[in-house]
Amino acid sequence: MKQDLRILKTQESLRHALLTLLKTKPLESITIAELCRLAKINRGTFYSHYKNVHDVFKHYLEVIVEDFRHAYEEPYHKTNFHIQHIEADMIKIFHHVKKYQDFYQIIFDERIPMMYYYQLFDTVRSFMQMSIDDSYLELDKSIKVDYLISYQTNAILGILIEWHRQGYETSIQELNQQLITILSINSPFRKM
Amino acid sequence: MKQDLRILKTQESLRHALLTLLKTKPLESITIAELCRLAKINRGTFYSHYKNVHDVFKHYLEVIVEDFRHAYEEPYHKTNFHIQHIEADMIKIFHHVKKYQDFYQIIFDERIPMMYYYQLFDTVRSFMQMSIDDSYLELDKSIKVDYLISYQTNAILGILIEWHRQGYETSIQELNQQLITILSINSPFRKM
DNA sequence: ATAGTTAATGTACACATGTTCAATATCTTA
DNA sequence: TAAGATATTGAACATGTGTACATTAACTAT
Structure with a gap:
């Protein structure tokens, strides 16, 4: 059973129209009607694919998150947990956010x-969970890990x-340095 | 110059109507038209006071945040920073959120x-800033405190x-105990 | 109590939303 | 390539949004 080409075309038109509109105006001010006019899609058709404009945007975030997971799940992650790895993990987050x-x-x-x-949050949390699982194996039993x-x-x-809030002016290197300093104060990931 | 009574009446009607509607449906599904019908306010009048439904809701949050600040700013805060105070501070946050x-x-x-x-975030951050100012006076110069x-x-x-996410099922006492445990692992507020 | 000020109302308009349905166009599969 | 399936279209309808403006009502200050 092949995926119906009409569906693909409709969805791609709408997604492409959204990207185009985002270059000129904020997401919150983009209307369904506007999107459909630009995509040359009947407005009724819109509702059989998406619930609202956010639903269209969501697709891109899923792609982005997928790219994030890819960047994160690299070979060295199979090794045991070290403080150096947390630095590497977090600098990846910064790179990822900067990229997008x-x-x-x-x-x-x-x-x-x-x-x-x-x-x-959920994406980063799943990474954090892997780290915690690795490093806090013998945690205080009284703690709720969640x-x-x-x-x-x-x-x-x-x-x-x-x-x-600071307009992404801080460089990734500086940000990473800040994080290392904060972690060294808080030592949230020190060996127990 | 007295505050015009008509303005007070209009705003109170709308706010009261919002509270009433919130008992039966989620905020995001409440329309301006609906609010105005219930409050017996002309829809055109709405726009000379508020921009949208969130604007009406915002008023309550301001009252709540004010109550929060009051609860937080109690005498003992004039004393120096101790780990015991952080516990007291944070349990206040939990009480506050539970209350509302x-x-x-x-x-x-x-x-x-x-x-x-x-x-x-900004409210809690201002409290946190006070704590940090008290306790991290001689911080590493390289850290950006923000x-x-x-x-x-x-x-x-x-x-x-x-x-x-857990439906507020955890008790405040349990939550406070969890926080103390987390802080004792991370020691973010230990004396330097 | 009155004059002057200003807020609220009623009405209208252009556009958006969400839904329905018959007619049409386009796909998939055999 | 033809038949059957299904996605898209166009039209219509009730309701919401945001704005404008003349009219009416309510308030404040004197």
């Missing part, structure tokens, strides 16, 4: 729904929020 | 814009996100 800065500027925008933040992981994950995202 | 759980359930909803998250503070702040919010 145009998108992350949208995602961190105050008018945009939390869903994108949560998608990033809270620890969400704490650590969101801490990293806090750096991204700060980066965003 | 109905609102925070909305704020952390994935459909809701980031602006509310940022408002909470990144450190945003890191610490968002870490705490990470716990709130996890709390939200």
Whole structure:
């Protein structure tokens, strides 16, 4: 059973139209009607593929997250956990966000729904989980690991929020240096 | 110059109508037209007070944040920084969120814009800044304090996100115990 | 109590949203 | 390539959005 070409064409037209519009106006001000006019798609057809404009944007974030996972899951990750690896892990996050800065500027925008933040959160969290699993094997039994992981994950995202607010002016190298300093103060990943 | 009573009446009607509607449906599905019908306010009048439904909701969050600041700024804060104080500080955040759980359930909803998250972030961040100012006076000169503070702040919010996702089932006492454990692992506020 | 100010109302308009349905066009598979 | 399946279109409808403006109502200050 082949994928129907009409569906592909419709979705690609809409996605392409969104990218085009994003060059000239913010995501929140793009209407479904506008998107359909540009894509030359009947507005009724839109609703059989997407619920709203965010639904179209979501596709790109999924591609981006997939690229993120790829960059993250490299061979050395099979090795055991070291503090050096955390540095390497996090600098990858910074590189990733910088690479897709145009998108992350949208995602961190105050008018945009939390869903994108949560998608990033979940991705970073799954990486953090792998690190924690490796390094905190003999954790205090009283700790609920979920809270620890969400704490650590969101801490990293806090750096991204700060980066965003400062207009992504801090260089990746500087950012990494800051993180190393913060971690050396907090030592969240020191051997136990 | 007195505040015009008509303005107060209009705004209070709209705010009251919003609270009423929130009992039966999610914020994102409440329309301006609906709000105005219930409040018996002409829809045109709405726009001379608010830009959208979120603008009306924002008022409540401001009241809530004000209450938060009050609860936070108590006498003992004049004393010097101790790890015990951080515990006390953070358990206040948990109490606060629990007190206004109905609102925070909305704020952390994935459909809701980031602006509310940022408002909470900024509030907690200002508290964190006070703590950092007290305790990290002789910080490594190479650190950009903004990144450190945003890191610490968002870490705490990470716990709130996890709390939200688990349906606020964890008790405040348990949450506080978790935080103490996490802090004792990470020691982010230990004396330097 | 009144004059002057200003907020609220009612109406209208152009456009967006979300849904429905019959007619048409385009695909897939045999 | 023809038949059957299904996606797209166009049209219509009720409702929401954002804005404008003349009219009416309510308020403040004197």
